[in-house]
Amino acid sequence: MQLVDSHCHPQMAQYDADRDAVICRALDQGIGLICVGTTLEDSRAGIRLAEQYPTQPVWAAVGVHPTDGDLDQVNPAELAAMLDHQKVVAIGESGLDFFRLAPDDVEARQLQADVLEQHLLLASQRQRPFIVHVRDRHGVFDAYDEVLTLLARHQFSRFVMHCYSGDWARAERFLELGGYLSFTGIVTFPKSEMMQEVARRAPIERIMIETDAPFLAPVPHRGQRNEPAHAPLVAEAIARLRAIPYQQVAEATTRAAEQFFGLKKTAV
Numbered sequence: 001m002q003l004v005d006s007h008c009h010p011q012m013a014q015y016d017a018d019r020d021a022v023i024c025r026a027l028d029q030g031i032g033l034i035c036v037g038t039t040l041e042d043s044r045a046g047i048r049l050a051e052q053y054p055t056q057p058v059w060a061a062v063g064v065h066p067t068d069g070d071l072d073q074v075n076p077a078e079l080a081a082m083l084d085h086q087k088v089v090a091i092g093e094s095g096l097d098f099f100r101l102a103p104d105d106v107e108a109r110q111l112q113a114d115v116l117e118q119h120l121l122l123a124s125q126r127q128r129p130f131i132v133h134v135r136d137r138h139g140v141f142d143a144y145d146e147v148l149t150l151l152a153r154h155q156f157s158r159f160v161m162h163c164y165s166g167d168w169a170r171a172e173r174f175l176e177l178g179g180y181l182s183f184t185g186i187v188t189f190p191k192s193e194m195m196q197e198v199a200r201r202a203p204i205e206r207i208m209i210e211t212d213a214p215f216l217a218p219v220p221h222r223g224q225r226n227e228p229a230h231a232p233l234v235a236e237a238i239a240r241l242r243a244i245p246y247q248q249v250a251e252a253t254t255r256a257a258e259q260f261f262g263l264k265k266t267a268v
């Protein structure tokens, strides 16, 4: 593998017309991919997709996104059962998304926090890596601080902050807890200075690359449907920010993903 797209959603409907071609464009470039679930049904679809590439580096993660899934319906036992599948390498994405919440919607925030904690306990019990989704509304909520508190309370260290969009001060605290940070195409946007600072300063062995496809396409595809084959554009942007060769970023982030998700132990 030359690169790992550590977080993408090729099972989503956006790829119904050309899913296999999209996946093959990534595999042909040596890009492995992790199909991340956002609801129970979407998690099952990710597993079914990974099964279609039994000998290729296509894996699945199972979770319920805080605003895509029906959090009232989440049954940890169903997620737990999915972990037994040999292509499932992680729990997630799960987390807190306060972006569209009204400031006084305490109940919705509590429900998200409860589900996050359930998934965290499952990851802890089953010793699985955990993909954390956090979306803040800067100046209104502090979802990152809440997640930091929860991770510290459970002394849970095997996590990655997907599409990390917080500041460097908080990034340091996630890194101190033992976590990883992953970056999307947003890092290629000119106005993403805070994210670029984190991508420049974080230890390279704790960074991962992701596309979050079909969302967040990097420049020059901004605004279009994204795909895992665009992952090198994210790695290139990080190489430029750090003034190091692309190959160094590709190798370090691939090794980080292999270690974090235990990819070499899985049968591909």
Ligand SMILES: [Zn+2]
Pocket (backbone or CB within 6 Å): 007, 009, 036, 093, 212
């Ligand atoms: Zn995602």
